[in-house]
Structure formats: C-alpha cells, structure tokens
Amino acid sequence: MSRMLKHHLHPGFLLLFIWLCHLMEHQKVQAGNCWLQQGKNGRCQVLYMSGMSREECCRSGRLGTSWTEEDVPNSTLFRWMIFNGGAPNCIPCKESCDNVDCGPGKRCKMNRRSKPRCVCAPDCTNITWKGPVCGSDGKTYKDECALLKAKCKGHPDLDVQYQGKCKKTCRDVLCPGSSTCVVDQTNNAYCVTCNRICPEVTSPEQYLCGNDGIVYASACHLRRATCLLGRSIGVAYEGKCIKAKSCEDIQCSAGKKCLWDARMSRGRCSMCGETCPESRTDEAVCASDNTTYPSECAMKQAACSLGALLEAKHLGSCNWKHPQNRLHPLEPIQCRLSHLVTPLQPPPLQSLPCALLFYRPNVFSRCSPDLLHHISFKIQDATVFVDAKSKRPFLTQNKKHTHTQTHTNAYKETKEGGLCEK
Missing domain, CATH: 3.90.290.10 (TGF-beta binding (TB) domain)
Structure with missing residues (x-):
C-alpha cells in the first residue's frame, strides 16, 4: 500500500x-x-x-x-x-x-x-469675550478657553451659561439668544430656554403640587411656569394640592420628609439625610428663623431636624445688613414683553394684594407672587421704579394691558397696595 x-x-x-x-x-x-x-x-x-x-x-x-x-x-x-x-x-x-x-x-x-x-x-482664536464666564455646571471659569479645556477633559455637556462670574440672582445676567435667566432652589442663576408648549396630560398621576400651593398638570407645566417666572417654584409633593392641617396629612415619596411652612400653612416634601461638607466662612446664610447657619446645607439639616421649613433670607450673617447682600435687591429696572402662564386652580381674586412685585427684567406682575401664575397678559414699553422712601416697586407704562384671559379684566390699576378690586 x-x-x-x-x-x-x-x-x-x-x-x-x-x-x-x-x-x-x-x-x-x-x-x-x-x-x-x-x-x-x-x-x-x-x-x-x-x-x-x-x-x-x-x-x-x-x-x-x-x-x-x-x-x-x-x-x-x-x-x-x-x-x-x-x-x-x-x-x-x-x-x-x-x-x-x-x-x-x-x-x-x-x-x-x-x-x-x-x-x-481648543481653538480659542475666535473668542471675543476675554473675561470670566459662568458654566452650565454652576462654576466660574477664568475665561471661555478654560471652560473649553474642562469640557475636553471629561465634561462633554459643559457649556457657557453667560458672561461674567456665576451669580446668585438674575441681576445683571445677560442670557444669550432667546434663553431666559432663572434662579434655582439653591439660589444660583442659570440661562434656560423656556418651553412654551407642553404635551397633553394623559394621567392624573402626572399632577404635581408646587411649593406655591398651585396644582400643575405635569412636570413640564411646572418647568414652564418656573422658566417664565424667573425663579424656582419646586415640587411640594406629587398629586394635587390638598388643604393640609399639618404634615400628618401629607404623604411624601420614599426618601423625603414633610417640612411644615408655618407662614403659608402648608407642607413641603424635602430630601433629608444629606451630609454637609466643611463650610467656608463666605458660605454662611441668614435663614427665615433669623438664625445664621454655616451653609445652606447646614440650614437644610436644621430644617429636617425641626420638621419646619427654613429658607435663606440673604447670604452672610443675620447681623450683617449690607445692601448688596440681599438675594433680590430692588432697583430701577426696564421691563419688556412678558408671557405668563395659567395653571389649573386660580385662587380667590379678592384675597390677593395688588402691590406690584417683580423678580427679573422681563417677568413681573401687578399682584402677589401667587397671582403671578394666574395671569396671562402682555405689557410693552413699561418701566418698574422703586420709591426712594418706601423702597416699594411700582409700574409706569405707556401702553395698556392686552388681556388674553377673561378673569384678568377684574383688576384695577393701582400704585400702592390694597385688594385687587373688580
């Protein structure tokens, strides 16, 4: 073989x-x-x-x-x-x-x-602004080129919010394009784009009770109101607002505790159990109980221990009365076209004071903060001034209101307080 x-x-x-x-x-x-x-x-x-x-x-x-x-x-x-x-x-x-x-x-x-x-x-040759900028992470960068380097090193979502150092109020904040300045719950100013259209609500589970005691149809509707108002509203709890006598009537979601707002007689669900880092001397805040806390975090810890809502009145010690330390200073300010929103439950009109309040250059109302959510009108070429003696803001305008909601016709023009009259 x-x-x-x-x-x-x-x-x-x-x-x-x-x-x-x-x-x-x-x-x-x-x-x-x-x-x-x-x-x-x-x-x-x-x-x-x-x-x-x-x-x-x-x-x-x-x-x-x-x-x-x-x-x-x-x-x-x-x-x-x-x-x-x-x-x-x-x-x-x-x-x-x-x-x-x-x-x-x-x-x-x-x-x-x-x-x-x-x-x-990063290519920084076309950057015209050479000063500091505020990033979308709430941190101040010495210039836009430094921010771009930080973005490259591991923060791909980092962008410029506005020019200048990050601020605690919307005062002197110039937002780019059509974006709007909003102060969040930690008193930091951000530039956001207001979404004026929210999808139709399909479930009652989407309802939210705002910290202002108003029911919002969904989280989108609350964000829209926040954006147009110019300051944080926040969620008190899920579902429609109820007439609670104490925190025992309010059921908070997991990980949250009810804090009672004695001034407004309503509860708010807040996150508790946060560990506070070591505070710096410049982080002190004066709280609504007229107590100075080392930081906002320490103030929140005290609120959780007391079961009572505490809010920051101003930065720094309660004994320091520096005018620039106020969170919302009153001063002459130009106001332009304003679009406000109409949520679900308007309060009784007769119960609201007519003193003019304002929060930022392009959003203001002739009545109280609560009423601000219930008005949908336009004001053009109007100016808000602050009375030098009383320090109260008032409105002068060249054009009349153009009302888009029937119930807003009930209000009477007034310079000083009183009730909203029909």
Whole structure:
C-alpha cells in the first residue's frame, strides 16, 4: 500500500502540503490580541478583541491602540489585567504623531517618554469675550478657553451659561439668544430656554403640587411656569394640592420628609439625610428663623431636624445688613414683553394684594407672587421704579394691558397696595 502511495504521490503535492503547514503556523503566531490603550506602566490595557493580527488591530489609526502577539487563554488574560496591571510585551500601533487624528479640540503631542498623546487644545482664536464666564455646571471659569479645556477633559455637556462670574440672582445676567435667566432652589442663576408648549396630560398621576400651593398638570407645566417666572417654584409633593392641617396629612415619596411652612400653612416634601461638607466662612446664610447657619446645607439639616421649613433670607450673617447682600435687591429696572402662564386652580381674586412685585427684567406682575401664575397678559414699553422712601416697586407704562384671559379684566390699576378690586 505504501509503495502505491509513494508511486502516485507527486513531489509537487508534498511541497504544497509543507507550504500550507508553514502558513498556518505563521498565521497562528500573528493572531494576537488587540488593546484600546497602553498604560503608563507600558502594559496593554482594555482588551478590544482576541485573534487579530497587528495589521487588523492598527487599521483604525486610533491613538492608544496597541497589540500583543501572545495567543494565550482567557485565564491568563484575566490574571494579567487583575494582578499585573495589563498585558506584557505591549506594542503600540503609533510611535509618532504622524497621521494621528485626535478629533476636534485636541492635538497630538509627544510626551516626556517620547510617546504620542492626544491633549486638549481648543481653538480659542475666535473668542471675543476675554473675561470670566459662568458654566452650565454652576462654576466660574477664568475665561471661555478654560471652560473649553474642562469640557475636553471629561465634561462633554459643559457649556457657557453667560458672561461674567456665576451669580446668585438674575441681576445683571445677560442670557444669550432667546434663553431666559432663572434662579434655582439653591439660589444660583442659570440661562434656560423656556418651553412654551407642553404635551397633553394623559394621567392624573402626572399632577404635581408646587411649593406655591398651585396644582400643575405635569412636570413640564411646572418647568414652564418656573422658566417664565424667573425663579424656582419646586415640587411640594406629587398629586394635587390638598388643604393640609399639618404634615400628618401629607404623604411624601420614599426618601423625603414633610417640612411644615408655618407662614403659608402648608407642607413641603424635602430630601433629608444629606451630609454637609466643611463650610467656608463666605458660605454662611441668614435663614427665615433669623438664625445664621454655616451653609445652606447646614440650614437644610436644621430644617429636617425641626420638621419646619427654613429658607435663606440673604447670604452672610443675620447681623450683617449690607445692601448688596440681599438675594433680590430692588432697583430701577426696564421691563419688556412678558408671557405668563395659567395653571389649573386660580385662587380667590379678592384675597390677593395688588402691590406690584417683580423678580427679573422681563417677568413681573401687578399682584402677589401667587397671582403671578394666574395671569396671562402682555405689557410693552413699561418701566418698574422703586420709591426712594418706601423702597416699594411700582409700574409706569405707556401702553395698556392686552388681556388674553377673561378673569384678568377684574383688576384695577393701582400704585400702592390694597385688594385687587373688580
């Protein structure tokens, strides 16, 4: 039999068989592991795929991609990653910055170990404002270029809110484009875009009771009212507002505790159990109980312990009466076109004072803060002044109201307080 095989086996077939065996062995050696980065320890880290050749691994041109030729079992890979800080004999795909695309806002740079690295280098040549800016994270940056660097280093959602340092009020805040300044519940000013259209409410579970005692059809409706008002309203609790006699009548969701607002005779569900960091001297606040607390966080802790609502009257000690320390200073201010919202439950008109109050340049009302939610009217070319003696704001206008809601016709123009008369 063997003589027959030797007689029929052509020498060419034998050479072909030897070449195929060599090729298979060569491919086996070349099929290694592809990694997404090389650590500072020189080892390959973050396995991308096993069984890849170096050519396939490095085809993307991504900086940091590396390759190891060892074809090892998964148990060995696991041991390398957990106990050794990565795979040894790491071969980087890129040895220089040639043809390296780091993406927008970055450039390739050789580090001290002569390794190519992508570093943040935003294009700041077209930035005209050279002063500080307030970021969307509530932090002040020395300029927009510094903010862009922070955005590149791990904060992709970071944007410029407005020019200048971050403020605690909307005073002197100029928001870009059509955005509007709003003061949140922590007394930080933000620029937001007001959503004037909310989807139709499909379930009673969407109802929310606002901290102002008004029922909102959904979270969208509350956000819209907040945006147009210019200051935070906040959620007291889920569902429609009820006539509660105490916190025992209010059911809060998990993780929240009812705090009673004695001044307004209503409850509010708040998060409690927060751990406060060490306070700085400039973080002190004067609370509504005329007590100075080291920080707003400490004030909230005290409120949770007492079961009573505490709010910041102004920044700093209660004994310090500096005029610039007020959270909402009154001063002459120009007012422009204002669109206000109409929620579900208007209060009795006769029970509301007609003293003119305002909160920001383009949103104001002739009546109380509660009534502000129940009016939908337009005022153009109007100016709010503050009486030098009484320090009370009043309105002078060149054009009459254009009412869009029937019940607003009941109000009588007045400069000083009193009840809203029909």
